[in-house]
Amino acid sequence: MRQNKEVVVFTLVVTFILFCYSFFAAFLHTDVLHLKNVSILADIFYDKDRPSPAKPVIPDTVMSATDRIADEPLPGMDTGKKIFSKYLEPKILTNFSADNTKPALPRIMARLHALKAGKKGKIRVAWFGDSLVEADILSMQFRKQMQQYFGAFGVGFIPATSITSKFRITATHNWKGDWVEENFKSKDNTAPLFFSGHTFFTGNGEVTIQDNTVRDTPAVQLLEKSLICGPSKTGTISLVVDGKQKQYRADKLVNRILLDNRNSRAITVGISDSKVPVYGISMEPESGVIVDNFSFRGISGVELGKFDSSFLSTLTAEDNYDLIVLEYGANILFRPNDIDYSWYGVSMNHVLRKIKKAMPNTEILVISTADRAFMYDGQWRTARGLYNLVKVQAEIAYNSGGAFYNMFLNMGGEGTICKWAMSNPPLAKEDRIHPNYKASIVMGDMFFQSFMDEYNKAEVKKK
Amino acid sequence: MPIFNTQEFLHQFLYDPKNPLLFNNGFFVYFFAAFISLYYAFRNNIKARNLVVTLFSLYFFYKASGYFVLLVIVSAIADYLLSNMIYREQDKRKKKLLLALSIVVNLGLLFYFKYTNFFLSFSNQFLATHINPLNILLPVGISFYTFENLSYTIDVYRGEFEPEKKFINYIVFLSFFPKLVMGPIVRAKDFLPQLRKPYELQEGDFAKGFYLIVSGLVKKLVISDYLTLNIVNYVFDAPSLHTGLECAVAVFAYAIVIYCDFSGYSDVAIGIAKWLGITIPPNFNLPYQSKSITEFWRRWHISLSAWLKDYLYIFWLGGNRKGRVRTYMNLFITMLLGGFWHGANWTFIIWGGLHGLGLAVHKIWMERAKGFIEKNEDSRIYNFFAGLLTFLFVCFCWIFFKSPDYATASIMISQIFTDFSFSVWPAFWGTYHNVIWIMLLGYALHMVPETLPGQIMERTKKLPMAAFIITFIIFLVVYAQFKSSTPVMPIYLKF
Numbered sequence: 013m014r015q016n017k018e019v020v021v022f023t024l025v026v027t028f029i030l031f032c033y034s035f036f037a038a039f040l041h042t043d044v045l046h047l048k049n050v051s052i053l054a055d056i057f058y059d060k061d062r063p064s065p066a067k068p069v070i071p072d073t074v075m076s077a078t079d080r081i082a083d084e085p086l087p088g089m090d091t092g093k094k095i096f097s098k099y100l101e102p103k104i105l106t107n108f109s110a111d112n113t114k115p116a117l118p119r120i121m122a123r124l125h126a127l128k129a130g131k132k133g134k135i136r137v138a139w140f141g142d143s144l145v146e147a148d149i150l151s152m153q154f155r156k157q158m159q160q161y162f163g164a165f166g167v168g169f170i171p172a173t174s175i176t177s178k179f180r181i182t183a184t185h186n187w188k189g190d191w192v193e194e195n196f197k198s199k200d201n202t203a204p205l206f207f208s209g210h211t212f213f214t215g216n217g218e219v220t221i222q223d224n225t226v227r228d229t230p231a232v233q234l235l236e237k238s239l240i241c242g243p244s245k246t247g248t249i250s251l252v253v254d255g256k257q258k259q260y261r262a263d264k265l266v267n268r269i270l271l272d273n274r275n276s277r278a279i280t281v282g283i284s285d286s287k288v289p290v291y292g293i294s295m296e297p298e299s300g301v302i303v304d305n306f307s308f309r310g311i312s313g314v315e316l317g318k319f320d321s322s323f324l325s326t327l328t329a330e331d332n333y334d335l336i337v338l339e340y341g342a343n344i345l346f347r348p349n350d351i352d353y354s355w356y357g358v359s360m361n362h363v364l365r366k367i368k369k370a371m372p373n374t375e376i377l378v379i380s381t382a383d384r385a386f387m388y389d390g391q392w393r394t395a396r397g398l399y400n401l402v403k404v405q406a407e408i409a410y411n412s413g414g415a416f417y418n419m420f421l422n423m424g425g426e427g428t429i430c431k432w433a434m435s436n437p438p439l440a441k442e443d444r445i446h447p448n449y450k451a452s453i454v455m456g457d458m459f460f461q462s463f464m465d466e467y468n469k470a471e472v473k474k475k
Numbered sequence: 476m477p478i479f480n481t482q483e484f485l486h487q488f489l490y491d492p493k494n495p496l497l498f499n500n501g502f503f504v505y506f507f508a509a510f511i512s513l514y515y516a517f518r519n520n521i522k523a524r525n526l527v528v529t530l531f532s533l534y535f536f537y538k539a540s541g542y543f544v545l546l547v548i549v550s551a552i553a554d555y556l557l558s559n560m561i562y563r564e565q566d567k568r569k570k571k572l573l574l575a576l577s578i579v580v581n582l583g584l585l586f587y588f589k590y591t592n593f594f595l596s597f598s599n600q601f602l603a604t605h606i607n608p609l610n611i612l613l614p615v616g617i618s619f620y621t622f623e624n625l626s627y628t629i630d631v632y633r634g635e636f637e638p639e640k641k642f643i644n645y646i647v648f649l650s651f652f653p654k655l656v657m658g659p660i661v662r663a664k665d666f667l668p669q670l671r672k673p674y675e676l677q678e679g680d681f682a683k684g685f686y687l688i689v690s691g692l693v694k695k696l697v698i699s700d701y702l703t704l705n706i707v708n709y710v711f712d713a714p715s716l717h718t719g720l721e722c723a724v725a726v727f728a729y730a731i732v733i734y735c736d737f738s739g740y741s742d743v744a745i746g747i748a749k750w751l752g753i754t755i756p757p758n759f760n761l762p763y764q765s766k767s768i769t770e771f772w773r774r775w776h777i778s779l780s781a782w783l784k785d786y787l788y789i790f791w792l793g794g795n796r797k798g799r800v801r802t803y804m805n806l807f808i809t810m811l812l813g814g815f816w817h818g819a820n821w822t823f824i825i826w827g828g829l830h831g832l833g834l835a836v837h838k839i840w841m842e843r844a845k846g847f848i849e850k851n852e853d854s855r856i857y858n859f860f861a862g863l864l865t866f867l868f869v870c871f872c873w874i875f876f877k878s879p880d881y882a883t884a885s886i887m888i889s890q891i892f893t894d895f896s897f898s899v900w901p902a903f904w905g906t907y908h909n910v911i912w913i914m915l916l917g918y919a920l921h922m923v924p925e926t927l928p929g930q931i932m933e934r935t936k937k938l939p940m941a942a943f944i945i946t947f948i949i950f951l952v953v954y955a956q957f958k959s960s961t962p963v964m965p966i967y968l969k970f
Contacts (some may be wrong), residue, residue, distance in 0.1 A: 015676035019684070019750045020515045026947055027508040039478045049955040054500035055486045057477040143716055175894070179715055180887060309716070313653060389961050442712040 027052075049390065059459070091319040099406035099416050105377070105462040107415045113469060117375045118416035120334045121470035124301075127162055132299040135162075136331060139305050140316065141339040144382060146182075146307035147176040149449055150339070153456025154463070155225070155303035161464075164222055164300020166235055167225045171292040175309070182225050183295070184278075189217035192286075196308055196315040203242050203289035204265065204323035209315065211242070215286035218252075222278035223295040233297045237272045237279045242289030252282030262288065265326040273298070291475075301468055312356065313340040317339040317363040324370035333374050336367065338408075339419070342379020342445050344401055348386035351397040357404040364412045376414030379459070380405045381422050383429040385444035392433075392444055394426045415466075491766050491914050495615065496538035497656075497965065498743045499696055506535065507747075514751065518674035520864060525670060528647050528751075535652035536616070543614035546584065547650050553580050554624045557854045558631045558638040577628040585621045588613055593819030616656040618816060618970050619651055622782055627663045631785055636664045644670050651753070653744040655965045657737070659758040659778035666753070674752045679936035685943055686932050687746030687949050694739030696954050698917045700963040703736075704730045706910045711877050714887040719895030720903055728910065729877050731917035734762065736966045737776070763869070763921055766861040768833040769841075771869060783813050803838065809833035817876070817970050822884060826875040833868055 034053040037043060048054070093110040107116035115121045123135050137158075139151040148155075148167070159165050167182045173193070177185040194201040196209040203211045224236060237252065239260075253271045260269045271293075272279055283290055296302045306317070316338075344356050344452040347452070364376060380402045385392045395401075402420050409416035432440035432451055439451035447455060487502055498501060510531045517523040536546040558575045564570045573965050592608045599606060627648075631638045638646045648666050649655075710717045710725035717725070738759035748755045765771035772780045788794050788809040795802040807828070813828015841848065851857035878884035904911070936940075 015678060016515060016518060016674060016752075018681040018940065019676070020511050022681070022685075022943055022947075023508050023511045025940075025944055027504055029944070030504060030951075031950070045952050046955045047952065049958040050501075050951050052504050054479055055487060055501060147715075178717065178889070179882075304749075387959075392961065438623050441716075442708040443716075446713060446716070 013256070027378040048285055061450060094410070096406070096410055099380075099409075099418055100421065101402070102418070102421050103458075103462055103465075105415055105417045105459075105466050107413075108410055112442045115466040115469040117335060117377060117466060118470065119373070119375050121279040121467050123334060124162060124467055125470060127300070134296065134299060134331070135301045136333045137301065137303045137335045137337060138333045139303055139307075139337045139339065140207070140313065141305075141307045141337075142311055142313075142341075142343055143307070143309040144342055144446055145305060145339055146309055147180040148305040148307075149452040150456050150459075151303050151337075152182050153204060153453050154460050155301070157457065157460040158301040158303065159225070159297075162301050164297035165223075165226050166294075166296040166300075166301075166302060167223045168296060168302045169208065169240070169292055169304035170221050171206075171208045171210050171308070172186050172214075172217070172219050172290050176307070182223075184222040184224060187217060187219040189214050191217050191455055196311055197316060204320040205318060206240065206266070206291035207304065207306045207307065207319075207327075208292060209311070210291070212290045212292075213286050213288070214283050214290065216284060216288075218280060218282040219293065220278065221293050221295065224277075225295075233299070234273045234275050235297050236294075237271060238294045238296070239267075239269045239271055239281055240291040240294060241267050241268065241269065242291070244285060244288045249283075249285055249288055252280075252284075254280055256282040262347055264330070265323050266291075266330060268294070268330055311340070312343045313338055314356070314359045314363060317359070317366060319367070319370075321366060324367065328371045328374070333371065335375050335377060336371075337377045337379060339379040341401060341419075342384055343406070345381060345384050345395045345398060348388065349396060351400050353397060353401045353404040356401070357407050360408045361411055364408065368412065376409070376412045377417065378405050378409035378412070378414060380418045380419045380421075382447060382455075383426070385427075385430050392430045394429070397427075416460060417462060418456065419459075422462075423451075423455055490538055490541040492541065494962065495540065495964075495968070496739070497968075498747075499692065501866045502538070506531070511750075512542045514674065521671065521673065522819070524674060525643050525647050528652075529643055529650065532647070532650040532655060536650060536655055538929060539656050540615035543612075543617075545753065546614050546617070547572075547620060547655075548646070550581070550584065550620065550624060551646045551649045552642075553577070554649075555639070555642050558628050561628060561632050561638075563759075572969075574628060574632045578625065581621045581624050581628075585617055587611070588617055590819045606676070613969065616870060617966060619658045622660050622779075622786075623649060623663070624949075626660070626782060627784055629790065630662070630664060639663070639667055646672055651748070653747040654755060656963060657740055657744070657970075659741055659744065659755055660782050661755055661778070665756070667815075669753050673754070676750070676752055679932065680749055680752070682936040682938070682943075683932045684746040684749035686928065687742045687749065689947065690928075691739040691742030691744075692950065692954070693744060694735035694742070694917075694920070696739075697737035697957045698913055699732045699739060700959065701913050701957055702732045702910060702917070703963050704959055704961060707732050707877070711883065712880075712888070714883060714890050717890065718899050718903075719890045719893065720897065720899055721907075722890040723895060724903075724907070724910075726870050726874055726887070726891070726913075728914055729873050730763065730866075731914055731921075733873065733876070733878035733966055734759070734921065735917055740965050761921055761923075761925060763866050763918075764862065764925075765865050766858055767865055768830065768837050768868060771865055772830070772834070779813070779816075783809050787812060803835040806834040806838065810834060819880055820879075822875045822878050824886075825881070826872050829875070833872075906968065954960055 029050050030050070033047060034051040037048050037051055038053055038057045052088065092114070094108040095110050096108055098104070098106040098108050105116050107114070109116075120135065120137075123133070127133060127135060137154075139145065139154070141150070145151055155168070170183050170185055173187050173191050174180070174185060177183075192209045192213040194203065194205070194213075196205065196377055200212065203213075205211055216420065221237075226235065241249065241262055243265060244262040247261065248259050249262040249269070250257060250259055251269075251271070252258075260271075261267070262269065271281060277295075279293065279295075294302075294304070344353060368374070368376070381398065384395050384398065387393075388396075398420065400419060406416050406418070423429075429440050429444045429447070432438065432447060433442055433444050438448060439454075440447045494500070496506070510527070513527045513531075514524060517527055533544055533547070536547060554577060557573055557580075561570055561573045561577070564573060588611055589700065591611055595604075595606050595608055598604045627638075630636060639648070644667060647670055648661075648663055651661075651666075654661060658742055706721075706725050707729050711729070713727075714722050741758035745755045745757065756777070758776060760774040762771055762775040765774055788805055791958040792808060793801065794805060797805075808831070810831030811824060811827045813821045814825070814830070817823045817826070874887050875881075875884050878887060
């Protein structure tokens with residue numbers, strides 16, 4: 013019978029010890045060896061005075077906004093009265109102008125109005141980002157909405173090879189042969205990098221791309237398919253396009269070679285000159301909005317400073333980009349306790365000066381970091397430095413004379429990514445960094461709405 | 476100053492879908508203290524003791540699964556009545572009909588709750604129908620108690636034992652709280668006789684139960700939960716964002732996670748049962764030490780594989796009595812359905828199919844290479860490679876088991892085979908060194924000799940009570956360092 017008693021005695025003694033510890037820990041605020049984690053009273057007592065262990069730093073408590081935004085403004089910056097704190101206003105895409113009737117990004121808005129009024133032309137948007145926009149997941153929705161509203165179709169630029177090709181739904185992308193890659197992360201690059209951050213070389217490569225955006229909009233236009241590549245020593249390049257060999261001119265620093273402009277939505281290109289830098293293929297309409305996704309995993313945006321200035325100038329002379337969208341954050345917030353991101357502001361100001369100098373007619377839009385969480389004291393919480401990073405990113409936009417969109421605020425602010433990761437169905441990945449495909453549709457739609465608000469302001473202004 | 480929250484206090488007694496009652500909940504401490512006090516108080520009054528077990532078990536189930544507790548009661552009533560009718564019926568045809576009715580009722584409920592939406596989506600995809608999926612919640616434990624019900628009525632039909640006359644005993648068998656939500660799947664002929672005996676533990680039973688409970692909790696709450704939260708969930712959630720090395724390590728981590736999670740929970744269930752004077756056979760026996768896939772299934776989820784073997788492979792499909800080819804087919808079908816039992820998803824079907832294929836191939840190998848095997852069965856090199864091959868095959872299959880869909884599994888495989896490089900090791904080690912240490916601990920625990928747990932239980936049985944209490948407090952201190960605010964539900968809870 014002793015054995016029977018052992019179970020009861022053990023259970024009751026352990027329960028008593030745990031109860032006593034939990035009781036004293038609750039009242040004396042002690043946490044010896046983190047034992048509060050196993051408190052059996054935690055669910056029924058709450059302490060209203062206990063501070064939150066990982067409360068993010070509130071804006072304006074760490075750095076002064078005015079110190080940093082006093083940098084010399086870039087050429088082309090609107091000199092009207094500005095209000096920096098507008099970056100904290102929800103649901104707007106702001107150029108910080110005190111005059112709420114002035115649209116942000118006025119140049120592209122004017123061009124869009126002309127396009128809508130029937131004027132032919134291509135309006136190009138380069139959407140830069142990290143893994144949050146890879147596989148085209150956010151730019152896809154913006155492109156879809158823009159092309160539905162303004163007409164046209166076409167997925168835009170696709171790099172020759174891509175690690176995200178398997179899950180990019182806007183294009184079916186396959187390649188064969190041996191490809192050598194240079195990119196943002198490789199050393200001693202031998203050719204300028206394209207916007208995608210990659211350059212490829214192949215002596216026996218073949219790439220096939222099928223544009224899946226054509227299904228989304230009625231095929232009222234022809235689809236132009238162009239190879240984007242660097243110069244050939246001979247000034248020409250021999251390509252096999254859909255099985256037929258042809259010679260093309262390739263004598264500029266960057267060449268956009270039109271391969272086909274029929275209404276077919278797929279193309280196969282064979283390349284056999286291993287000395288020619290190959291960037292990728294663009295599938296675009298003859299006229300309309302083109303949104304190119306230039307995502308590169310693991311970067312912060314500072315890497316854009318590696319672009320060659322003369323390459324940018326040649327690219328701009330060939331095909332001007334009307335708008336550059338910069339959406340970074342996750343790789344800047346890579347340490348949970350960082351709160352000072354002034355280094356990032358300084359670096360990005362340099363990068364944008366360089367870009368603006370080579371591309372004077374291109375407007376810049378900075379999208380803030382999305383919410384990202386870290387584990388603090390066993391709990392997932394929004395990164396401590398996130399508010400400060402958003403502010404630095406707003407300063408970058410302010411200094412560039414461009415516009416700013418507060419993605420963090422618009423997706424729901426603090427704690428959103430944690431809620432999304434735990435929701436059913438989930439809207440974010442378990443890492444509490446990456447919103448998933450479903451969420452990106454919502455985020456893309458919200459962004460499009462704010463963009464169109466500015467477009468509509470431009471229309472009012474015109475009248 | 477902490478404030479007592481009356482509302483939260485009262486809420487603790489109700490079912491909370493976000494926080495179902497498990498062995499590691501704070502509430503379980505009170506639950507078990509109250510239960511064991513009453514169980515001990517009525518130790519010699521079998522009727523009252525079984526009533527206490529029934530009420531606490533049904534309440535436990537209510538706290539784990541809400542009003543689905545009614546389903547357990549309905550299911551118990553149906554099978555209690557049907558089994559007695561089968562037993563009394565002399566006409567073989569009618570007996571068979573009653574058995575068929577029991578199977579239809581049990582599998583009907585299981586199919587409705589578990590597979591309706593799977594077949595609707597199958598129909599929408601392949602038959603071009605447009606039926607909206609239904610909002611059906613899966614009752615916790617249904618796969619386990621359905622199999623217990625089925626084995627019971629089939630055994631009664633086969634005349635293997637007389638059905639239970641007292642309904643209360645039958646409901647205790649079905650709802651016995653330590654094994655209700657996640658098994659092990661117990662057989663009535665082993666379990667019911669133990670309910671009719673007074674509560675009397677033998678020397679060493681307390682130490683055995685203690686060892687199983689504490690080692691089970693360490694496996695589940697320390698090793699499995701840590702690896703789940705710190706590598707497995709991240710990588711399987713977005714394998715394309717991770718290198719081949721991370722994906723490969725995540726697969727090997729998952730092998731430890733699923734073993735520690737499920738065997739840990741099973742050990743706690745068996746340990747608690749042992750404390751209550753009920754012996755439940757082991758559910759796992761160091762499965763990754765297996766040298767063939769056949770041996771793996773003798774060591775992994777033993778209660779399920781034994782059930783599938785007895786009631787599906789032999790009783791239903793004819794086992795190996797219908798020729799060689801049919802034997803291979805039967806093995807394949809058994810495992811395919813075993814995979815489907817885990818969940819209504821193609822990934823489970825692929826997982827089961829791969830294991831079925833593995834069993835069939837191993838059977839062919841055993842027949843064709845008999846001489847070679849006999850010659851080498853004591854060779855360390857042969858056994859090492861046989862064990863390694865088995866382990867790698869099992870890990871490969873886990874990719875399908877863990878992945879939410881086929882696309883994720885194929886990306887995972889593609890990353891491992893096309894993006895694998897040790898050049899990322901320094902960065903990998905910087906991020907995951909703790910994960911690697913915990914994984915090594917998991918594998919080291921698994922590599923111990925089979926006899927070691929028995930030796931520990933034997934040597935600790937004479938220790939004073941204070942030693943057990945101190946050991947348990949040490950466990951709590953360790954657990955407190957690892958406990959995360961994100962609860963990690965046991966993997967088999969959703970099956």
